[in-house]
Amino acid sequence: MSTPERPAVITDNAFRFDSFSNGQYLYNKKTGRLPAMGWNSWNAFGSANTEELTKAMAEKILELGLDKLGYRYVVLDDGCYKPVRVNGRLSNEETKFPGGFRALADYLHAKGLKFGMYNDIGTHLCAGANVGTCGFEAEDAKSYVEWGIDFIKVDNCYYLWDDATFSDRENARYTYAPNIKSISITGSGHEQKLEAAKAKIIGNGPSFSDDHLTGIGTFDGTGPDVSPVGPLSGEALFEVNVPVAGEYALTVEYSTGREPGVGAWLQVALGHGEDLEFFYDDLLPETGDKETYAESPKIPIRLKEGVNTVRLMNHRRQENTLYSYSALKKGFEEAAPGNDILLSTCEWGKTQPHNWALKIADSWRILNDISFQVGAPGNIGHTEWESDYTTSITSQYNKAVIMDEFAGLDKGWNDPDMMVIGMGGITETMSKTHMTMWCMMNSPLMLGLDLRRVQKGDGLYNIIANKDIIALNQDPLGIQAKRIYSTAEEQAPDTVYLRDNDRVDVLAKPLADGSVALSFINLSKERKGSALSVDIPRILSFLGGKLSNKDALAKATSFLVKDLWTGAEEKQTEGIFTVSGLEGCDCEVLKITPLGD
């Protein structure tokens, strides 16, 4: 086992961009699984988690009956390993985890709980331990199987092929194509040169600037600036017309860089999907700087008679990351064929994982962390309701809420990070709304507080243990809520990326029993006093075929309406559901059950 020196040579098109949405999965990735629920050590204790604390959390989960509500995964995040491998293998930090991981797994399993751990596809973990899985995937998978894990969260620090956290900034040379001025085709007595201006740009990102194409790559989704909806990468297509079919030579006039927008890795391909054929997928010799152009080596390319659409692109940001995570997934499948280990990818949305992670993972982080002020024993940490970056409840919600079409029982789940209920900086109302959001959005529900602070019946307990709200997240229909209305967006509330929190959103979630859950959410810190209503036609127009019984809802003449936070119920016949104002950061959640036609 050794650290690779360059990105993998990918020969199987199953890992290619073209295959992301073909519905085929890799290494026995299972579908039909609802979002995971449990407790993760990071927000609660940071790197200071210990075996003793973990066991204390397990005891509290049982004492509070949280396991019966679904919180079963107990996950050790960063800070549990020795910072170096022992004989090439992962090993427990002996002061903090003296009993070892197998013993801890056995302890948890004996209590009916499940055991999760953490690693990273780079060379090191984020906290610095030199035990990332890169180059050790098969060996580490064996270790995890031996320890009896049920879940693994895999981070992205020190990743070799992107400018990830702690990675080489110049790794942009792998994730972006060079700038391109022209291409030339020669062969069979034919010669054709096409300037960059002749290219057709598809997708998002590439542009024509002065006399060259630039920005051929994939947007970085780590920060909150980029909407997740729509194409997040692009290509330059050149239409090449040749007189006869045969072998030709392609040369590219290009310049390289090592910065976002200009790299050195070029992909040249023809065809799509099952007809996809690559003719080049590698670094080009660097030209020194992005102003200095050179002619590439001749690239052999096989063309058909007539018009051929040559794709110049770089999808390696996504393909490399999928390949790396797949190596670990493959390791698990080889070590334990048919295993049920849940895989939670944590590359912070950098490579737009909602496009590809469904092929191997059960959930995928969509953004950078929800808080960087995590707790420690005796310190509850700190978070925010809103922030300009990703470090707040609403930052995560604002992106995840328009990602419903990327999630599902047949795919996996968007992950707006572990919950921050119990951390400093937020009120009980904010925590209640946070719980509502995460449940409506089918997010994994990972608690991140010291559970010894929670008693049955107290404020925190009443939020995290609300059976009706949890039931939304765990509803067997497995459909993430859709935003069907917002005071800030009339035309397309379900897809427009809204970041100004001065608004009220309405989410609708179809349920397996034919009901619909409606959440009215005030994202502003100020009270919104106006009444807000949605009706059956609006629900039908947005949820349509997702409803388990559309006819029943459409034809119903009366409805049972239950407030899932207060428990109040009423029957009504109007089919119009109204909230009369919301306090700042507050929400109302109504379950609407049709009562017959």
Place this chain on the structure above:
Amino acid sequence: MNSGSDNKDCITREAFVRLLFDKDPKELAGLIPSENLYYASEEIDRRSAAALVHIFLREIQKEPDITDITPASILRDLYDCRVCVDHIAQVYLKGIMESFDYKELSKTGKAGEFLLFDGLKKVTSKEAAEYRDRVLNMAQRLKNPTK
């Protein structure tokens, strides 16, 4: 920006821990990041030093954290170190460890517009002593922690 040792008087992890905690790193296993035990003879960088200083402030000196760290966002590299964002923010905002002004990198060339914590920069013995003094003596903490 400046990850190498630009001064031969750089201090090791072990020496920094001893200076600050007055203990051998091995005695602090479980309290301090274990890299400080396993790589004790390595020169320590600023982000690792920030983590140790913050741990000392919080766990030994029982000094409360600053809850609103948004003013630290002025450091352009604050989020480069995801696990030490809070460590860096605390030691910077408390005036214990300084930032560096790379005004030549700002669009206008003006001071104060391109501040970095420079987490990979190695710590010198002199700097370590200054940090220790500021930890223990609030009167010595920097009012304007930018160099």
